[in-house]
Amino acid sequence: MTHSTKKILVLGPAWVGDMVMAQSLFKVLKEKHPDCIIDVAAPAWTLPLLERMAEVSGKIALPFKHGELAFFDRIKFGQSLRSAGYTQAIVLTNSLKSALLPWAANIKQRTSYLGEMRYGLINDIRPLDKTKLKKTVERFVNLGLDQDQAIPANLPIPTLTHDEENALSVLNRMAIDVPTSKILGLCPGAEYGEAKRWPIEYYAEVANQALSQGWQVWLFGSEKDIQATSAINQITKNRCADFGGKTKLGEAIDLMAMCNTVISNDSGLMHVAAALGKRLIAIYGSSDPHHTPPMHPDAVVEYLGLACSPCFKRECPLGHLNCLKQISTKRVASLLNIKSTE
Incomplete structure (x- = not known):
């Protein structure tokens, strides 16, 4: 690294x-500073994503539990990074605790929004106009620009x-034949809550239609989604490959790369599918596709925009979940060019 190289x-x-x-x-950082070095510090479970981003040089697993302040531990961890030479x-x-580490690391320029009253901890404070920066991704990108630079x-x-070889290794481990037909990936989970989840029976209906026309159907989800993926597989008479809770995030990414089309709730896996360039059908209920849309230009967003939407609630406050139940299986099946029995 030369003296003038930015290390972020x-x-x-x-x-x-x-x-x-x-x-x-x-x-954007790489476009602006082609020789810059980007290291990312984040919870360990996000590192498989960083390993699949060519722009990221170093991945630093933060050892702190979700939500804990761990003030002195964060200070000590930050101090351990002082010799890394970050510019x-x-x-x-936006939390106070997230700003402790770069401050303790004595990094000269510490850029962010003010957040939880972080004067001093953040010394390059950027104004946040939510009317201009409506999308989460815009707010992220804005922090990599100069103060007066437009998005x-x-x-x-x-x-x-x-990694295709890694995906094939997982299939072999689970005694699943390498597919020779189209693959439909289904992501029925959404950690935030029920109001972001298209009904299980709807996913199963589309799965049955795809299976009847020769597709393979793969079910994706974390351990928290096992009940959902298991229910879909049961309704389809166990004709799906159920990866729910059986794969690590990196393995799920590599397997999803083999899919032709993915149907997903507004979830982390939805963004993964978009970033893999999959043909994506993204289903929105209580959340706002104008705030956190899938970024691939070919993604299809199914969102009804009812008078009560978006409510951003974990459960439907009106008890009917119409924002999701009124997105029909017929409509979604038509996007797959398969027939619906609805």
Whole structure:
């Protein structure tokens, strides 16, 4: 590293979807400073994403539990980074605790929004006008620009790499034949809550239609989604490959890269599918596709925009979940060019 090379430490988000969108910032930084070194510090579970981003040089797993302050531990961890020679820190989260580490690391320029009254901890405070920066990805990218620089009209889209050999190894481990037909990936989970989840029976209906026309159907999800993926597989008489809770995030990414089409709720895996360039059908209920849309230009967003939407609630406050239930299987099946029995 030459004396003039920028070395940037990014304090990354904890959510999978947000970390995918953060890649747009990394791309903007590389466009602006081609020789810059970008290291990202984030919770360990996000590191498989960073390993699939060509712009990221170093991945630093933060050892802190979600939500804990761990004041002195953060100070000590920050101090351990002083010798790394970072010229700038960009903090993508708004909490007080996230700003402690770059301050303790004595990084000269610490860029972020004010957040939780972080005067001093953040010394390059950027104004946040939510009417101008409506999308999460725009807010991330803005932190990589100069103070007076406008957001680019066309933001670079996330593009994750993948490892086909790793995917084939997972298939072999689970005794699943290498597919010879089209693959439909279904992502029925959404960690935020029920109001972001298209009904299980709807996913199963589309899965049955795809299976009847020769597709393979793969079910993706974390351990928290096992009940959902298992229910879909049961309804389809166990004709799907159920990866729910059986794969690590990196393995799920590599397997999803083999899919032709993915149907997903507004979730981290939705953003993964978009970043893999998959044909994506993204289903929105209580959340806002204008705030956190899939960034691939060919993604199809299914959103009804009812009078009660978006409510941003974990459960439907009106008890009917119409924002999701009124997105029909017939409509979604038509996007796959398969027939619906609805």
